[in-house]
Amino acid sequence: SVCLRSLWSSLCHGACVEVDSDTEAVAHEGFKLGCISCKMRGEVPAMAAVNWYFKGSDESDFSHLYSYEDKNGEVIDPRFYERLDWNGSKQTRDLQDGSIYILNVTYNDTGTYKCTFSRILMYSNYEYQTSTTKFIIINVVPRLTRGMASILSEVMMYVSIIGLQFWLVVEMIYCYRKISAAGEEALRESAEEYLAIASESKDNCAGEQVAE
Numbered sequence: 001s002v003c004l005r006s007l008w009s010s011l012c013h014g015a016c017v018e019v020d021s022d023t024e025a026v027a028h029e030g031f032k033l034g035c036i037s038c039k040m041r042g043e044v045p046a047m048a049a050v051n052w053y054f055k056g057s058d059e060s061d062f063s064h065l066y067s068y069e070d071k072n073g074e075v076i077d078p079r080f081y082e083r084l085d086w087n088g089s090k091q092t093r094d095l096q097d098g099s100i101y102i103l104n105v106t107y108n109d110t111g112t113y114k115c116t117f118s119r120i121l122m123y124s125n126y127e128y129q130t131s132t133t134k135f136i137i138i139n140v141v142p143r144l145t146r147g148m149a150s151i152l153s154e155v156m157m158y159v160s161i162i163g164l165q166f167w168l169v170v171e172m173i174y175c176y177r178k179i180s181a182a183g184e185e186a187l188r189e190s191a192e193e194y195l196a197i198a199s200e201s202k203d204n205c206a207g208e209q210v211a212e
Contacts, residue, residue: 016042016096021136025105026144032087035098035115037132046121050088050098053114054080062114066100079108095119110140 021034039046049069053062054077065077066084070093073086083104088097098115117132 023138025138025140027105027107027140027142029105031102031105033100033113033136035134037117038096044121046119047093048095048117048119050095051116052100054111056111105140107140110138112137
């Protein structure tokens, strides 16, 4: 059981991947602002706090938007009251996912968001404090648009699927013909062998009759 717990713990810590947030939000819909900061040493216990800041497209300074610490979150910017919720790591003080979720996105939410992780790594003899900051530029659109890269990747996926299916059909036809030819050759060899045995038996019988 100790080995299983150790393995499970290592898998859990190794599952953290820093994925970039989406940058295009649709008006009047919900939107997840992603912010992930993985620990370099997964086996070291830690505590972390996450703070979000927002600067509108027509503003010059960041305003404090949201704070999450010790399993409690607080919306600070009045423009986001009752529209913002925590969407990151839960039931732990060792935060690695600091994402938030905005309800009923408006065009006024267009701008730059800053996510700051303040982490304390707790070693046996001392504590080490680190800080990580990420910036996300969000554009609010009336409907979701697909980028050219997404369209091309989908087209290539369908082309690959069709190509693999065609190759599979060709391979099946080739294998069928090869097996069929091998079967005919085996039947022909069996027939020739049978005729040879029958002819030999006939010659032996004729020889025996002459001898008698």
